[in-house]
Amino acid sequence: MKTHGRPPITPPPWRTILRKFLYIVAFLIVLAIAVLFVLRIYAEELTEMALVPDVEFVEQDPLEANAYQDPAMWFSRPGKGVNDPARWQPAFSEELSTQPPPSGPADSGDTPDFAVFFVHPTSFLENDAWNAPLDHEESQTRARLMVRGMASAFNRASEIWAPRYRQATYGTFLTDSPEAGRALDAAYADIEQAFDFFIDSVPEGTPIVLAGHSQGGYHVVRLLTEKLKGTPLMERLAVAYPIGMPISLETDLPALGLPACASGQQAGCVASWASFAEPADPxxxxxxxxxTPGIDGESRTDTPILCVNPLTGSLDGSADAERNLGTLVPEGDLSNGELVAGAVPARCDPESGILLIGDPPELGQYVLPGNNYHVYDIPLFWRNLQADVVNRVRAWQPAQPS
Known part of the structure; x- marks a missing residue:
């Protein structure tokens, strides 16, 4: 092309820069879409890669026979005083609550004596070991916060015992490898030893409550089947809360030796739930x-899951948010929080067995994919659980010989 003596026209430098910038933005958008697509399709696989240990299982040496005589082996136990995280009592938020703070049985002075054995959930997230060392500072700090936010719902008890133990790492629950089973066995060995000391320490005749969340719920189930079923201890059990652990009504519940909690005034029963906001993707x-096979060894595939509604204390059913006496809304670092009344509803889904809690509540950064509120199973219904356990202990007492 001839220019007839005129110099060629070149675009201003800013236009070239802008065009290159837009190319980069477009590339990043496409890259982000691709990454999100991969994460969406392979989220479970990537999670397993990040959290499941790829190291050999190391057999755990047994604890000393008298290990749990040491108060330092307990996050909570009688005698801890103001340093006991399970004795924390959060305040109500008058600004956020949709109804006045409630009063009721859990606030009265005639709460009967009872002892709680609480097993904290998984706080060890590393993939370089199958079991947490007791001196792993980060996991121990996190576990103490979990005891503060969860075991505190049982703070009307005369005694609360929450042991430290060499928990299985989080990735254990994402694989069916033999190492995962051995890690859980090792963790349970500590729990069993702590439970024996608990039973020896609690006054004879005092009703007991077993409670745990997630991995803690797993160990509660094993205690029921291996330490209580068929023994006189079962007669002392007011209620068991293996919260966050899916329990099959067909292959698991009959093996526990206890019925499901059909009503809020029933004692000697099992209550559990798994919380999901909507839309839920479980x-x-x-x-x-x-x-995972059931306790009886049979397949659990498509068998109904136990869902006790924590707002009513009854099997299945639904309840509006007005029935929620207080959700524990934590601060960002989980070190503190406030109770908010009337914040969250609850409905047992008859098809999946999960507990649906309506629109996603703002509780913090630990919501799992699929609107899974597993971390908040207890805080969502903190005040109702506080009242529920007292009601069940009261129901246990009249059934006992004087």
Whole structure:
């Protein structure tokens, strides 16, 4: 092309820069879409890669026979005083609550004596070991916060015992490898030893409550089947709360030796739930449930899951948010929080067995994929659980010989 003596026209430098910038932005958008697509399709696989240990299992040496005589082996136990995280009592938030702070049985002075054995959930997230060392500072700090936010719901008890133990790492629950089973066995050995000391320490005749969340719920189930079923201890059990652990009504519950809690005034029963906001995607939760055999060794695939509604204390059913006496809304670092009344409803889904809590509440950064509120199973219904355990201990007492 001839220019007839005129110099060629070149675009201003800023136009070239802008065009290159837009190319980069477009590339990053496409890259982000691709990453999100991969994460969406392979989220479970990537999670397993990040959290499941790829190291050999190391057999845990047994604790000393008198290990749990040491108060330092307990997050909570009688005698801890103001340093006991399970004795924390959060205040009500008058600004956020949709109804006045409630009063009721859990606030009265005639609460009967009872002792709680609480097993904290998984706080060890590393993939370089199958079991947490007791001197792993980060996991121990996190576990103490969990005891503060969860075991505190049982603070009307005369005694609360929450042991430290060499818990299995989080990735244990994402694989069916033999190492995962051995890690859970090692953790349970500590729990069993702590439970024996608990029973020896609690006054004879005092009703007991077993409670735990997630991995803690797993160990509660094993205590029921291996330490209580068929023994006089079962007669002292007012209620068991293996919260966050899916329990099959067909392959698990009959093996526990206890019925499901059908009403809020029933004692000697089992209560559990798994919380999801809507729209819920419990795919991974149900996959792990279906792939794991029941306690009786039979397949749990598509068998109904136990769901006790924490707002009513009864099997299945639904309840509006007005029935929620107080949700524990934590601060960002989980070190503190306030109770908010009337914040969250609850409805047992008859198809999946999960507990639906309506629109996603703002509780913090630890919501799992699929609107899974597993971390908040107890805080969501903190005040109702506080009242529920007292009601069940009261129901236990009249059934006992004087």
């Amino acid at each position: 795919g991974q939760y149900l996959r792990l449930y279906n792939e």
